[in-house]
Amino acid sequence: MSAERGKGTVAIVGGAGAVGSSTAFTLMDSGVVGEIILVDIDDERAAGEAMDLDHGAYFTSSVRVRTGDYEDCWDADLVVITAGASQNSGETRLELMERNAGIFADMVPEITAGLNDDAVVLVVTNPVDVLAHVTWAVSDLPADRVIGSGTVLDTARFRHALSREFDLDPANVHAYVIGEHGDSEVLVWESANLGGVPFEQYCAHRGVADVDALRDRIGDDVRNAAYEIIERKERTNYGVARSVTATAERILGDDNSILTVSTLADGQHGIEDVYLSLPCTVNRGGVRDVLEFDLSDAEQTELEESAAVIRESLDRLDLDALAGD
Numbered sequence: 001m002s003a004e005r006g007k008g009t010v011a012i013v014g015g016a017g018a019v020g021s022s023t024a025f026t027l028m029d030s031g032v033v034g035e036i037i038l039v040d041i042d043d044e045r046a047a048g049e050a051m052d053l054d055h056g057a058y059f060t061s062s063v064r065v066r067t068g069d070y071e072d073c074w075d076a077d078l079v080v081i082t083a084g085a086s087q088n089s090g091e092t093r094l095e096l097m098e099r100n101a102g103i104f105a106d107m108v109p110e111i112t113a114g115l116n117d118d119a120v121v122l123v124v125t126n127p128v129d130v131l132a133h134v135t136w137a138v139s140d141l142p143a144d145r146v147i148g149s150g151t152v153l154d155t156a157r158f159r160h161a162l163s164r165e166f167d168l169d170p171a172n173v174h175a176y177v178i179g180e181h182g183d184s185e186v187l188v189w190e191s192a193n194l195g196g197v198p199f200e201q202y203c204a205h206r207g208v209a210d211v212d213a214l215r216d217r218i219g220d221d222v223r224n225a226a227y228e229i230i231e232r233k234e235r236t237n238y239g240v241a242r243s244v245t246a247t248a249e250r251i252l253g254d255d256n257s258i259l260t261v262s263t264l265a266d267g268q269h270g271i272e273d274v275y276l277s278l279p280c281t282v283n284r285g286g287v288r289d290v291l292e293f294d295l296s297d298a299e300q301t302e303l304e305e306s307a308a309v310i311r312e313s314l315d316r317l318d319l320d321a322l323a324g325d
């Protein structure tokens with residue numbers, strides 16, 4: 001790691017925006033980061049955010065926060081990309097694709113041209129699966145070092161909903177959301193468990209009368225969470241900041257943690273050559289391995305449909321042209 005005191009350097013591209021600056025704020029408390037570099041085309045706002053954040057370092061940690069340009073990413077251990085347009089109320093994540101793919105095609109080669117060999121790039125901008133794929137395609141980076149923030153946030157929303165429903169410590173809730181970070185995401189009930197007790201068995205234990213209705217209600221809440229928040233405050237930033245910080249901590253801490261980040265599927269569950277979220281072991285090298293696990297037949301079909309949604313979007317982009325081939 002390159003930063004002072006053996007801690008990591010994180011560059012946040014889009015760092016003056018709501019998600020980027022909120023992520024910088026939460027990263028400052030992580031204990032694994034020594035320097036945060038905010039990179040943004042809005043130089044003035046980035047400078048203001050960096051000053052404001054850096055003053056807070058007095059109270060929390062020895063993290064230094066400063067601004068930089070794309071070349072400053074080259075010294076980073078982790079580059080988080082939050083740059084680009086965000087959804088308006090009622091807009092889907094996929095509707096941002098054309099706007100943000102163009103930005104990525106211009107920006108990513110400059111960010112990655114001189115990147116550390118062992119740096120990891122974590123894409124957050126939506127539609128995150130498509131843009132992680134674009135980042136990989138327009139750079140020379142190996143796929144295991146290009147990660148999308150994926151459904152880490154959706155998995156947190158799912159676990160949060162279950163823990164609130166049953167008034168249970170979230171640490172005892174084990175459940176994943178996989179597939180697209182978007183409307184076609186898949187809540188995996190087949191392996192969901194509360195303290196090791198399978199979901200349906202736990203529902204019986206707690207006297208849940210209509211398990212299907214509970215599944216539907218929680219599924220709708222998790223899938224629509226971002227729409228509900230954006231309708232009220234125009235954006236989501238705090239939940240995602242915490243989920244990106246948690247992912248950054250696991251990467252920089254070399255933790256071998258299992259997270260549902262977006263990765264290039266390589267035959268898992270019969271899916272190939274598309275970035276989507278599956279449970280992955282994450283460490284300093286990025287994605288170490290991708291897990292396959294039990295899905296019901298319906299969940300397997302939903303996952304295939306989710307992969308098809310992402311694939312159709314990718315097919316609308318000319319990846320070769322974006323890569324300048």
Ligand SMILES: NC(=O)C1=CN([C@@H]2O[C@H](COP(=O)(O)OP(=O)(O)OC[C@H]3O[C@@H](n4cnc5c(N)ncnc54)[C@H](O)[C@@H]3O)[C@@H](O)[C@H]2O)C=CC1
Pocket residue numbers: 013014015016017018019020039040041042082083084085086087096103107124125126127128149150153181235236237240
């Ligand atoms: N993956 C996830 O779980 C989530 C993703 N998002 C996505 O994050 C993205 C950012 O959202 P917000 O921060 O709310 O938007 P924002 O508009 O507040 O910030 C975007 C920032 O990107 C900067 N920017 C634009 N083009 C740039 C370029 N070429 N180089 C450097 N900086 C550039 C802008 O100046 C701005 O400061 C959106 O695409 C949003 O949908 C938001 C929440 C959750």
Ligand SMILES: CC(=O)C(=O)O
Pocket residue numbers: 087093126153225226236240
């Ligand atoms: C905006 C977005 O992707 C989210 O909050 O899930």
